[in-house]
Amino acid sequence: MRAGALAAAFAASARERLRHPIDPIGSGIFLALLLFIFAHVWSAIGAGARTAGWGVPQLVTYLLVTETVMLSTSAIHLRIASDVRSGQLGVELLRPVRYAHWELARALGVACVRVVALLAAGLVVVALLVGLPQVDARGAALGLLVMVPLAILVESTMRVLIGVLAFWFEDANAFFWIWQKGGLLLGGVLMPLGFYPDWLQALAAWTPFPLLYFEPARTVVAFDAAAAGAALARLLLWGVALQGLLLLVTRRACRSVALNGG
Amino acid sequence: MSAIRVRDLRKCFSRNRRQPGFAAALRALVRPDSVSVEAVRGVSFDVARGETVAFIGPNGAGKSTTIKMLTGILHPTSGSASVLGFTPWIDRERLVARLGCVFGQRSQLWYHLPVSETFGLLAKVFGVEDAAARSRLRELVDLFEIGDLLDQPVRKLSLGQRMRCEIAASLIHRPEAIFLDEPTIGLDVVARERIRSLLVRLNEQERVTVFLTSHDAGDIEHVCERVLLINDGRLLLDTSVDRLKREHLREKLVEAVIEEPSLVLGLDGAEDLPSEPHHVAIRVDAGRVPVERVIAEIVRRASVRDITVSNPSLERVIATLYQGASP
Amino acid sequence: MSTLRWLMAAWGANLRAALEYRASFLVQAGFMLLNNLAILAFWGVLFSRFQRIGGWTLLDVALAYGIAATGFGLTAVLFGGSFELAGLVARGGIDNWLLRSRPSLLQALVSRTRISGFGDLVTGPLLLVLTRTCEPRRIVLFVAGSIAACLVITSFLVLLGCVAFRTGQADDLALTGLNALLSFGFYPPGIFGGATRFLLYVVIPSGLMTWLPVSLMREFSARDAAGLAGGVTAFVAAATLAWRHGLRRYESGNLTAAAGE
Numbered sequence: 001m002r003a004g005a006l007a008a009a010f011a012a013s014a015r016e017r018l019r020h021p022i023d024p025i026g027s028g029i030f031l032a033l034l035l036f037i038f039a040h041v042w043s044a045i046g047a048g049a050r051t052a053g054w055g056v057p058q059l060v061t062y063l064l065v066t067e068t069v070m071l072s073t074s075a076i077h078l079r080i081a082s083d084v085r086s087g088q089l090g091v092e093l094l095r096p097v098r099y100a101h102w103e104l105a106r107a108l109g110v111a112c113v114r115v116v117a118l119l120a121a122g123l124v125v126v127a128l129l130v131g132l133p134q135v136d137a138r139g140a141a142l143g144l145l146v147m148v149p150l151a152i153l154v155e156s157t158m159r160v161l162i163g164v165l166a167f168w169f170e171d172a173n174a175f176f177w178i179w180q181k182g183g184l185l186l187g188g189v190l191m192p193l194g195f196y197p198d199w200l201q202a203l204a205a206w207t208p209f210p211l212l213y214f215e216p217a218r219t220v221v222a223f224d225a226a227a228a229g230a231a232l233a234r235l236l237l238w239g240v241a242l243q244g245l246l247l248l249v250t251r252r253a254c255r256s257v258a259l260n261g262g
Numbered sequence: 263m264s265a266i267r268v269r270d271l272r273k274c275f276s277r278n279r280r281q282p283g284f285a286a287a288l289r290a291l292v293r294p295d296s297v298s299v300e301a302v303r304g305v306s307f308d309v310a311r312g313e314t315v316a317f318i319g320p321n322g323a324g325k326s327t328t329i330k331m332l333t334g335i336l337h338p339t340s341g342s343a344s345v346l347g348f349t350p351w352i353d354r355e356r357l358v359a360r361l362g363c364v365f366g367q368r369s370q371l372w373y374h375l376p377v378s379e380t381f382g383l384l385a386k387v388f389g390v391e392d393a394a395a396r397s398r399l400r401e402l403v404d405l406f407e408i409g410d411l412l413d414q415p416v417r418k419l420s421l422g423q424r425m426r427c428e429i430a431a432s433l434i435h436r437p438e439a440i441f442l443d444e445p446t447i448g449l450d451v452v453a454r455e456r457i458r459s460l461l462v463r464l465n466e467q468e469r470v471t472v473f474l475t476s477h478d479a480g481d482i483e484h485v486c487e488r489v490l491l492i493n494d495g496r497l498l499l500d501t502s503v504d505r506l507k508r509e510h511l512r513e514k515l516v517e518a519v520i521e522e523p524s525l526v527l528g529l530d531g532a533e534d535l536p537s538e539p540h541h542v543a544i545r546v547d548a549g550r551v552p553v554e555r556v557i558a559e560i561v562r563r564a565s566v567r568d569i570t571v572s573n574p575s576l577e578r579v580i581a582t583l584y585q586g587a588s589p
Numbered sequence: 590m591s592t593l594r595w596l597m598a599a600w601g602a603n604l605r606a607a608l609e610y611r612a613s614f615l616v617q618a619g620f621m622l623l624n625n626l627a628i629l630a631f632w633g634v635l636f637s638r639f640q641r642i643g644g645w646t647l648l649d650v651a652l653a654y655g656i657a658a659t660g661f662g663l664t665a666v667l668f669g670g671s672f673e674l675a676g677l678v679a680r681g682g683i684d685n686w687l688l689r690s691r692p693s694l695l696q697a698l699v700s701r702t703r704i705s706g707f708g709d710l711v712t713g714p715l716l717l718v719l720t721r722t723c724e725p726r727r728i729v730l731f732v733a734g735s736i737a738a739c740l741v742i743t744s745f746l747v748l749l750g751c752v753a754f755r756t757g758q759a760d761d762l763a764l765t766g767l768n769a770l771l772s773f774g775f776y777p778p779g780i781f782g783g784a785t786r787f788l789l790y791v792v793i794p795s796g797l798m799t800w801l802p803v804s805l806m807r808e809f810s811a812r813d814a815a816g817l818a819g820g821v822t823a824f825v826a827a828a829t830l831a832w833r834h835g836l837r838r839y840e841s842g843n844l845t846a847a848a849g850e
Contacts, residue, residue: 026761026765029765029769030765030768033768033769033772033773034772037772037773037776037780040643040776040780040781040785041642041776041780043644044642044643044777044779044780045639045642174616177620177624181623181624181627184627184631185627185630185631189634190631190635191634195634195635195638196634197634197637200634216844235771273842274841275842291702315618330684332686333687334682334687334840335684335687335688335840336840336842337840337841337842351840354687355690356690358687358688358689359690365684368681368684368685370685370688372602372606374606374609375605375606377603379605380602381604382598383598383599383602384600384689385691386594386595386598387595387599387689387691387696388690389595389690415609440780465829502726
C-alpha cells in the first residue's frame with residue numbers, strides 16, 4: 001500500500017509538471033547558454049584540452065550530463081522549510097506514508113520530467129554545436145539510466161534534509177548554499193576533475209560530490225568499467241546513508257511537533 | 263471658478279476574450295478575439311473650488327476609471343476635462359504638483375520607513391523645501407493627530423492610523439484639490455468617523471476642493487455637500503446631499519427573528535416584505551412613520567429574539583433612482 | 590529642488606530600510622561576496638591549467654569579473670527596482686509614480702534596494718587589490734567601466750521589463766536575460782565567432798559591459814572609448830523610449846494593469 005501511494009505521488013507530480021511546460025524552459029535556456037559558451041571555451045583551448053585525453057565533443061557532453069543532474073532538482077528545500085515552520089510536518093502522523101518519502105517521491109516526479117526534457121534538448125544543442133562524441137554504449141546506458149537517476153535521488157534527499165533542518169535553524173538557505181557551491185566546485189560540474197590540481201582532487205575525493213556529477217558524466221563519455229563499478233557502489237552507499245539520516249531527522253522533527261505543537 | 267470641468271468624457275477598453283484550452287490559446291496568439299467594453303459613457307459635470315463632492319456608484323460603475331482620467335493616469339477615448347486649469351492627460355506633471363491623491367486600496371507611503379521619514383521623502387519628491395516641509399508637517403500632525411505615530415514604521419500601523427497618515431501625506435505640498443478613492447474602505451465605524459471629520463475640517467480651514475469616491479452612503483452624508491451618482495458608465499444623478507437625503511435616503515430596513523411563525527404589521531408607511539418562518543422584514547419609509555414606532559409595534563406583538571435596523575444598500579438607492587429616472 | 594537631491598533622499602531611505610534588518614543585511618551581502626569568490630576560484634583552477642584562453646589571461650578575467658560585479662552591485666543598490674519592473678507595474682506601482690511630479694522611470698528604479706548588491710560592490714575593489722592594480726589611470730578606467738556596466742545592466746533590465754509587462758509575463762524573462770548577460774560577460778571575447786560577438790554588443794550587451802572596459806584597461810584606445818560611450822548612450826536611450834512607449838499604452842488603457850474598476 002505504501003509503495004502504491006508513493007508511486008501515485010510520483011506520477012501525479014510528473015503529470016503536473018508536464019502541464020506547465022513553461023518552467024523547464026527557463027532552465028533549458030540556461031543550459032543551452034552554458035553549452036554554447038563552453039563549446040567555445042573548449043574549442044578555443046583546443047590542443048590543451050586534447051592532452052588531457054578529452055576531445056571537445058566529450059567535454060561539452062560531459063557538461064550536459066553534470067548540469068542535467070544539477071538542474072533537474074528544483075528548490076524543494078524552500079517549500080519544505082516553510083512546511084516545517086508552519087507545522088505541516090505534523091500531518092505526517094496522520095498519514096500511512098512518511099513525510100520524507102512522500103516529498104521525495106514528488107521531487108523525483110518533477111525531476112523525471114526535467115531530466116528527459118533537458119537531456120533531449122541538450123543533446124540536440126551539443127550535436128549542432130560541436131557534434132556528439134563517440135561513446136561506449138554500455139557506459140552511456142549505465143551512466144544515463146542508472147547513475148544519473150541515483151545521483152538525482154541523492155541530491156533530492158539532501159535537499160529535503162536541508163529543508164527539514166529549518167526546524168532547528170532559522171535559515172535553511174545557508175546550508176543549501178554550502179551544499180550547492182561545494183557541488184559546483186568539488187563535483188567537477190564545469191570541467192572534469194582530472195583538470196584540477198592534485199591537492200584539490202584529493203580534497204574532492206573525500207566528499208560525495210564527485211559521485212553526483214563527475215562519475216556519472218565520466219561513465220557516459222569516457223567509460224571505464226572498473227571505475228564506474230566502484231563509483232556506483234559508493235553512490236549506493238551514500239544514498240542509503242542519507243536516506244537513513246533523513247528518516248531519523250524527520251522523525252525527530254515530527255515527534256517534536258507532536259509533543260510541543262510545532 | 264471651477265476646479266473640475268468635465269465634458270462628455272468617454273472611455274472604452276479593449277478586452278481580450280480568453281477561451282480555455284490549448285488550441286484556443288494558439289488561435290488567440292494569431293488572431294486575438296477582443297471585445298470593446300465601455301467603462302465611461304459620456305460623463306459631464308462641474309465642480310467649483312472649495313466644494314466637497316461625493317462620486318458614488320456600485321462596483322464596475324466607472325468611478326475609478328473616471329478618477330484615473332481626471333488625474334492623467336488614463337487617457338480618455340473622447341471628451342474633455344480640465345482640472346485646476348490643466349488637461350490631466352496632457353499636463354499631468356504640472357497638475358499633479360497641485361493635486362493630492364489618496365487611493366484607499368493602494369498605499370503611497372513607504373512600507374518599511376517610519377512615518378516621519380516617509381513624509382520627508384514625499385516632501386523631497388514634490389520639491390518642497392526643508393523649512394517649509396517641517397512647518398507643514400507640524401500643521402498636519404496637529405490637524406490629523408498623528409504625533410504619536412511619527413516614529414512608527416508604516417507597516418506597524420493599523421488601517422485607520424495608516425489612512426490618516428495617507429491623507430496627511432497627500433497634503434504635504436499644499437494641493438488645491440484632493441482626490442480620494444474609497445478612503446474609508448475596510449475601516450471600522452470609529453475610524454471612519456474620524457476620517458470624515460478630518461476631511462470636513464480640511465475643507466473648512468484650507469478651502470481644499472474635496473472629490474471623493476465611495477461605496478458608503480455615510481461618507482456622502484457626513485462629508486459632502488454634493489453628490490454625483492454614476493452607474494454603468496453614466497451619470498445618473500447630480501444633486502445636493504440635502505436633496506438626496508430628503509428624497510432617497512429615508513428608507514430603513516427592519517429585520518427581526520421572532521418566536522412566532524410569522525407576523526404581519528400592516529402599518530401605514532411600513533411595508534411587510536416576504537420572509538422565512540420566524541423572520542420579519544419591514545421596509546420603513548422614515549418620512550411617514552418613525553422607525554421607533556415600527557420597532558415598538560414588533561416588540562409589542564411578538565417575542566423578539568433578535569432585531570436589526572439597517573440603511574438601504576446603495577444598490578437599492580440606485581435601483582430606486584433608476585426607476586425614478588425613467589419615465 | 591533638483592532631481593539629484595531627491596535621488597539622494599530616496600537612496601538614503603532605501604539604505605536605512607535595508608539596515609533595519611541588520612543581521613539579514615550582513616548575511617546576504619556576505620554570501621554574495623563569498624559566492625563571487627567561489628566562482629572566481631573555479632576560474633583560477635581553469636587558468637592554472639591553461640594559461641591563455643581566447644587571448645585573455647586570469648588577470649583579464651578577474652578584471653572583467655570585478656567590473657561586472659561592481660556594475661551589478663551599483664544596479665542592485667541604486668536601481669534595485671529594475672529587477673522586478675514587470676512585477677512592480679503589474680502590482681499597480683505605476684499609478685503611484687504617475688501621481689508624483691518626478692520622472693516615473695526613475696521612481697520605479699529607485700523604489701527598492703537589493704541588499705546582496707553590497708556584497709558585489711565590495712567584490713570589485715577587492716579584486717583590484719588582489720590583482721595588484723594600483724596605477725591611478727587603471728583605477729579610473731575601472732571605475733568608469735563599472736559605472737558604464739551599471740548603466741548597461743540597468744538599461745537592459747528596463748528593456749526586458751518593458752517587454753515583460755507588455756506581454757503580461759512575470760519577471761522571469763528579465764532574470765533569464767540578466768543571467769545570459771552576466772554569463773557571456775565573464776568569458777573572453779576571443780572564443781566567440783564574429784557574428785556572435787556582434788550580437789553580444791548589440792543585443793545582449795555583454796561586450797559593452799565587460800569586454801570593452803577590459804580592453805581599455807589593457808590598452809587604451811580612443812576608438813574603443815568612443816564605442817563604449819556610444820553603446821551605453823544607445824542602450825540608455827532605448828530603455829527610456831521603451832518605457833515611454835509602455836507608459837503611453839498604459840495611459841490608453843491597453844494594458845490589463847490599467848483596468849480594474
